[in-house]
Amino acid sequence: MKNxxxxxxxxxxxxxxxxxxxERFINTLLRNGLYIWSVRRNGIESIQFKMRLNDIAKLRIISRGSGLRIEFLKREGLxxxxxxxxxxxxxLVGAIVFLIIITILSNMIWGIQIKGAEPATEYKINKELDKMGVKVGKLQFFVENVESIQRQLTNNIEEIxxxxxxxxxxxxxxQVVEKNEPEKPKYLSPQHLxxxxxxxxxxxxxxxxQAVVDIHDRVEPGQLLVSGLIGKEGQNVQVPAKGEVLGETWYKTKVVLPIKSTFQVYNGEEVRKHTLKIGNLKIPVWGFGKIEFKEYETESNEKKINFINWTLPVSLVSETHREEETETRIYEQxxxxxxxxxxxxxxxxxxxPEEAKIIGEKVLxxxxxxxxVTVSIHFQVIENIASGQPIIQGESE
Incomplete structure (x- = not known):
């Protein structure tokens, strides 16, 4: 089969x-190293066989003066x-051009569908996509990958x-998830704060x-601040106590900072390479030679090539190699x-919590x-210290 x-x-x-x-002529061919096969007779003085194209010149030389008639019946092969x-x-050219056009059209952006967004938010998303080059009619090869698009939209549009x-x-x-509007107050069961x-x-x-503490009072964890029982003694009504009780709280933290530290930074030098990937085979297209950087980080982006509704085992791979340097930072004490x-x-x-405020700090x-260096610091903070606690059935002041 291989032959x-x-x-x-x-x-x-x-x-x-x-x-x-x-018969004598066939033996002469074989002695001269010509390879023939599928030999069959067409009559008493006629025979037919197949041979390689590059042996035809030798056949002509051997057949001279033999008195035999040579005819070439069929031509096969590449x-x-x-x-x-x-x-x-x-x-042929038309077929190639047709395939190229179909491949290009199969790798263009023909639609952008946005779900879950209000019209105003959808308009902002479309404007942001337009800035990034994600628009109908543009080749997918020149558009960033979906992870990058997702990250930029989330960072640049406040409404989502x-x-x-x-x-x-x-x-x-x-698929968009917008920021929720402030939730309506939920129904609360009777509780204390x-x-x-x-x-x-x-x-x-x-x-x-009913508040049971006053400003400047010192309270302990679990102490009652606002009672959910209101009214006269013996005629108490249970209500869901609501409100904020701002208190001054205290925190202590400790930080250890190395005076000398090393870390990796980019120095601005980079090399870009583009390859055509077919299965596991990579064919360089742009950016040849070895990477001369001693230390570098590689960012790879692969774009699959589509043909109509099929994803071909062919892709364009772009690699960015950024040179890194080891930086040493030394602080004064x-x-x-x-x-x-x-x-x-x-x-x-x-x-x-977000609403808490730091009002003072002291290095201990x-x-x-x-x-x-090691630093221990005491912080004074103003924050809401009130927490709901359900009223036990049958409880009264």
Missing amino acids: RWITFFIGIITVKVTGKGI PFLFKRLLLNSGF TWVGVELQGTTYHL VAKKKAVIVDMFVEEG KEAIEIAKKMAKIDIKNKL HQTSDNDK
């Missing part, structure tokens, strides 16, 4: 030999197929909480219920202490040595 494929690429000729002394294609080059982007064939499908933590009361806003203080403040803010302890 048959080789001879197909070389070219195959069907030869008819007519005359006397055919050389003759290629010749016929050249004779029909117009059809999340957006899912999916490319199906030639259409981008976007109690302290979540130790604090000193600085202000109170009671919407419903005074500078390190200030940075440690800022880090401590950020750490506390991350632990507090700070140490420094050759390797690091």
